[in-house]
Amino acid sequence: MTASINHNSGPLTRSVHAGRARRQPNHSLTTPLIQTATYTFQDTADLVSFMQSKVWGDGTDREEYGRYGNPTVRAVEARLAALEGAEDALLFASGMAAITATLLSMLPTGSHIILTDDCYRRTRQFALAFLKRLGIESTLVPMGDYEALEAAIRPGSTRLIVSESPTNPYLRVLDLPRLVEIAKRHRLKTLVDTTFATPLNVRPLEHGVDLVVHSATKYLSGHNDLLAGVIAGRADLIGALRQSQGVLGGVIDPHAAWLLERGLKTLGVRVKQQNESALALARFLEDHPRVQRVWYPGLESHPDHEIAIRQMSGFGGVISFEIEGTLEDASRFVDALQIPTIAPSLGGVESLVEQPALMSYFEMTSEERAAIGISDTLIRYAVGIEDVNDLLHDLARALATLQ
Numbered sequence: 001m002t003a004s005i006n007h008n009s010g011p012l013t014r015s016v017h018a019g020r021a022r023r024q025p026n027h028s029l030t031t032p033l034i035q036t037a038t039y040t041f042q043d044t045a046d047l048v049s050f051m052q053s054k055v056w057g058d059g060t061d062r063e064e065y066g067r068y069g070n071p072t073v074r075a076v077e078a079r080l081a082a083l084e085g086a087e088d089a090l091l092f093a094s095g096m097a098a099i100t101a102t103l104l105s106m107l108p109t110g111s112h113i114i115l116t117d118d119c120y121r122r123t124r125q126f127a128l129a130f131l132k133r134l135g136i137e138s139t140l141v142p143m144g145d146y147e148a149l150e151a152a153i154r155p156g157s158t159r160l161i162v163s164e165s166p167t168n169p170y171l172r173v174l175d176l177p178r179l180v181e182i183a184k185r186h187r188l189k190t191l192v193d194t195t196f197a198t199p200l201n202v203r204p205l206e207h208g209v210d211l212v213v214h215s216a217t218k219y220l221s222g223h224n225d226l227l228a229g230v231i232a233g234r235a236d237l238i239g240a241l242r243q244s245q246g247v248l249g250g251v252i253d254p255h256a257a258w259l260l261e262r263g264l265k266t267l268g269v270r271v272k273q274q275n276e277s278a279l280a281l282a283r284f285l286e287d288h289p290r291v292q293r294v295w296y297p298g299l300e301s302h303p304d305h306e307i308a309i310r311q312m313s314g315f316g317g318v319i320s321f322e323i324e325g326t327l328e329d330a331s332r333f334v335d336a337l338q339i340p341t342i343a344p345s346l347g348g349v350e351s352l353v354e355q356p357a358l359m360s361y362f363e364m365t366s367e368e369r370a371a372i373g374i375s376d377t378l379i380r381y382a383v384g385i386e387d388v389n390d391l392l393h394d395l396a397r398a399l400a401t402l403q
């Protein structure tokens, strides 16, 4: 690994080079894909020397079995750690595999965690349903209410605060220094999901957060062609999670890791474009008479704009907005869009659009949705890397069909 690249370079350089050995086998420029489930030993003496260094020595840099490690995966983990400014990172088969394995590993029976309420609904579901069965309690506190967060701490049993920034769908931004100050005062650990931001826009570890997690399915891979998750932080915390992963088993396939590394090389240029395009689209939507409200942390009207300005270097590629009219009007608008396609997910090169009332919240009635703050005309637009003028014209034309 080239240390100068890891420690002194800018994020764009890191996203292309960090973790890559300067000399690769067979003089390959790209990281070799080691697509194997297991690793061989030359003879029993080779095996015994491996076991000795593993058990009594300083560890070993060779691999034993696919669930315990893979050189391609390790190279990508080193790049992700460098991007986050972390000592180490650990890849998983999906974002949910990373989140569930981390919570399962860190929380003993009888412990308690605090989650901010605007978090990914499967994370919430895992905490409220699965962890509860194991005797681990969760309290949901409103995102942005730091008094409620502190009041929810149960001395002796609270171990961890779990949050996201920006959140889905309202792009709320967590005040990271404020969160860390509360957590440190009560000797709690913090875990923040910054999937929507990417390490190009915010690096929570620099603010004192203990662990940062991403659905690498989104911006980090960037091409909507693989599922992956990553957790990054201090070496001792990640080392413990690595041990748990060997038992729980949610490892990433080496080929997916190899594709993720390819995606990472363009992270900087993709995110820069997505930041710029999303801000332009958000401003356009905010001025449009058929649009009732826009949520984008880069807009002065967003409730967390001041926090976003302080701690983010870009505001991300997701915009949420409500249009005037009914659920059917919103659907007509979505169907009239010609560039983004309807799909869950975000962060890829293709723009995607969804109407949460017809996707994540489909089983609810309008009234139930309204009660949790999801309007029938809410639209989430995940900006890709297409020409921003084309995206603007497409939006304008689709909005015009509502006249």
Ligand SMILES: Cc1ncc(COP(=O)(O)O)c(C=O)c1O
Pocket (backbone or CB within 6 Å): 094, 095, 096, 097, 120, 164, 168, 193, 195, 196, 214, 215, 216, 217, 227, 228, 229, 345
């Ligand atoms: C913020 C956030 N965290 C975690 C996840 C889960 O990631 P994955 O789909 O890779 O399991 C998602 C997925 O949409 C997400 O949006």
